[in-house]
Amino acid sequence: MYNFKYKKVSSLDEAQQAFDAADDGTFMAGGMTLIPTMKQRLAMPSDVIDLGGIDGLSGISVDGGTVTVGAMTCHADVAASEGVQKAIPALAHLASLIGDPQVRNRGTIGGSIANNDPASDYPGALVGLSATVHTTKKKIAADDFFTDLFETALEEGELITKVTFPAPKIAAYRKFPNPASRYSVVGAFVAKTKDGIRVAITGAGPTVFRVSEMEQALTSSFNADAISNISVPADNLNGDLHATAEYRAHLIGVMVKRAISDCG
Amino acid sequence: MKISFTINGKQETGEVEPRTLLVEFIRYELGLTGTHVGCDTSQCGACTIHMNGRSVKACTLLAAQADGQDITTIEGVAPADGPLHPMQEAFRDNHGLQCGFCTPGMIMSALAMVERHNGEALDEQTIREELEGNLCRCTGYQGIVKAIEAGSKAMQGAPDVQF
Ligand SMILES: Cc1cc2nc3c(=O)[nH]c(=O)nc-3n(C[C@H](O)[C@H](O)[C@H](O)COP(=O)(O)OP(=O)(O)OC[C@H]3O[C@@H](n4cnc5c(N)ncnc54)[C@H](O)[C@@H]3O)c2cc1C
Ligand code: FES
Ligand code: FES
Numbered sequence A: 001m002y003n004f005k006y007k008k009v010s011s012l013d014e015a016q017q018a019f020d021a022a023d024d025g026t027f028m029a030g031g032m033t034l035i036p037t038m039k040q041r042l043a044m045p046s047d048v049i050d051l052g053g054i055d056g057l058s059g060i061s062v063d064g065g066t067v068t069v070g071a072m073t074c075h076a077d078v079a080a081s082e083g084v085q086k087a088i089p090a091l092a093h094l095a096s097l098i099g100d101p102q103v104r105n106r107g108t109i110g111g112s113i114a115n116n117d118p119a120s121d122y123p124g125a126l127v128g129l130s131a132t133v134h135t136t137k138k139k140i141a142a143d144d145f146f147t148d149l150f151e152t153a154l155e156e157g158e159l160i161t162k163v164t165f166p167a168p169k170i171a172a173y174r175k176f177p178n179p180a181s182r183y184s185v186v187g188a189f190v191a192k193t194k195d196g197i198r199v200a201i202t203g204a205g206p207t208v209f210r211v212s213e214m215e216q217a218l219t220s221s222f223n224a225d226a227i228s229n230i231s232v233p234a235d236n237l238n239g240d241l242h243a244t245a246e247y248r249a250h251l252i253g254v255m256v257k258r259a260i261s262d263c264g
Numbered sequence B: 001m002k003i004s005f006t007i008n009g010k011q012e013t014g015e016v017e018p019r020t021l022l023v024e025f026i027r028y029e030l031g032l033t034g035t036h037v038g039c040d041t042s043q044c045g046a047c048t049i050h051m052n053g054r055s056v057k058a059c060t061l062l063a064a065q066a067d068g069q070d071i072t073t074i075e076g077v078a079p080a081d082g083p084l085h086p087m088q089e090a091f092r093d094n095h096g097l098q099c100g101f102c103t104p105g106m107i108m109s110a111l112a113m114v115e116r117h118n119g120e121a122l123d124e125q126t127i128r129e130e131l132e133g134n135l136c137r138c139t140g141y142q143g144i145v146k147a148i149e150a151g152s153k154a155m156q157g158a159p160d161v162q163f
Helices: A012-021 A034-039 A075-080 A082-087 A089-096 A101-106 A109-115 A122-128 A212-220 A245-263 B022-029 B086-093 B103-116 B124-130 B142-156
Strands: A005-008 A025-028 A047-050 A060-063 A066-070 A132-135 A139-141 A146-148 A160-166 A170-177 A184-193 A196-202 B002-007 B010-015 B048-051 B054-057 B070-072
Touching (some): A060 A082, A075 A089, A082 A089, A089 A122, A089 A170, A101 B054, A101 B103, A109 A122, A122 A146, A122 A170, A170 A245, A196 A212, B054 B103, B124 B142
Parallel strands (some): A005 A047, A025 A047, B002 B070
Antiparallel strands (some): A132 A160, B002 B010, B048 B054
16 A cells, blocks of 8 residues: 555544645544555545544443444444344344454444445445434434445545434344355345334445335335335346346345344 | 554564554564464455454554554464463364464454353354354365364363453
C-alpha cells in the first residue's frame, strides 16, 4: 500500500479537525475494509484518521423499546449482547452471521454502513427495523441513508456516531451466504414493527431495498404462503460470478419465506 | 512513528511506517515467525493472534493500531522449552496438522473459541461454525475439529492454563 499519515484521535472534534486539515483524509474504524482496499491501491488516502481512541463511540444500551449501538461497536459485541439478544434477537443473530470471528472482533457497525457494500448485512437490519443513523451533522432515517452502490447520505467528513433501533414486535433475518467470504448473496430482513410490516433485501441489488408488494401481502396475512406468487424482477439486481441476477431474484423469495417462518 | 505494546508478556517498542502491518512488525522486527501470512487478504486466518484477548487477523491491522495494546502470538501460549499447551498437544495427538502452515492460526482461533465459551468444552458444530475464519489446505479439517474438541476438554482438567 502507498504510505500515508496516521493519526489516532481522541475526540470527535479532533477527528473533524484532522479531516479538514488533510488533503484527502479518511476515517478508520477497525480497518477491515479500509486496509484491504488500501493494500489493493483502490484507496490512497493522504491521511488515515483512526477513530479507535475516541471514548464513548462504542457500546450498546437498551432503553425501553430502543437499542442504541455506538458507531465503533464491533459485530462480536452486538452478537454477544444480552440486551440486544432480548430486545431484538434478529439483530444479534444478524451480527453473529457476519464474516468470521476475527472479522467480527474488528469490524464495526459504523464502518459497515458507511461503506455500504451491497453484500453487507447491517443495511438489511437498519432498513428492516426503520433505524435512525446519528451523525456529527444530522439524524437520518435508514430509508434515506443508503443511496446507491457504496453510496450513502454522508457528506465529506461527516462521522456516524451511533445507530438507534426501535425494537419490533417480532423480526428475523435470513441470508444465503457466499460460501467463501460469508458476505450475503441475498439477505432478507422481515419485521413486524409498530408502524407496519417491513421486508428489506440486502445483497441482491446495488443497495438495500424494500419489497412493498410483499409488505402489503404480509399485512393482510402474515405467513409464507402469502408471498408465494410475488416475484422481484431480476432487471436491476446484481449478477456476478457468485450468482446471476435471476438466481438472486429467486433467492429473495426463498429467504423472505424462511425469515417469515422464523418469526413463528 | 514510534509504537510500543506488550507482546507475550514483554514490553516492545519499535519505529514503524504508518503502512507497516502488525504481522510484518511481529515477523520481521520482533522475529516471531510463528505468526504466518497465508493470503494477505484477510481470508485464511494463518496470521491470527490475540489482541486484548480477542482473535484478530494481524495482516489486516496496522502496527500503529496495536500501540498500547496487549498482544499474544503462538510463541506466547507455552514456554519455549517447557511442555506444550494442552491445545497444542491435542493437535499433535489428533492429527490436527499436516504441513503445519495453518496451525499457529488454528490454535490461536481455538483458544479464543474456548475463551468465548467461558472455558467450556466445545462440541463439533460450534467448532465448525467458529472456525470459519481459518483455512487449511491439507487436512480436510476433520483432525483439526477433533483436536479442538479434545483440546478444549483437556483444558478443563488444567485450571491454571491460560486463555
Ligand atoms: C473476510 C471478511 C469477511 C466479511 N464478511 C462480511 C459479511 O459476511 N457481512 C458483512 O456485512 N460484512 C462482512 N465483512 C465486512 C466487515 O463486516 C466490516 O464491517 C467492514 O469491513 C467495515 O469494517 P470496519 O468497521 O473496520 O471499517 P473500516 O474498514 O475502518 O472503514 C470502512 C469505511 O467506513 C468509513 N467509516 C468507518 N467508520 C466510520 C464512521 N463512524 N463514520 C463515517 N465513516 C466511517 C471509513 O472511512 C471507510 O471508508 C467482511 C470483511 C472481511 C474482511
Ligand atoms: S494472512 Fe491474514 S488472513 Fe490470511
Ligand atoms: S496443515 Fe497444511 S495448511 Fe493446514
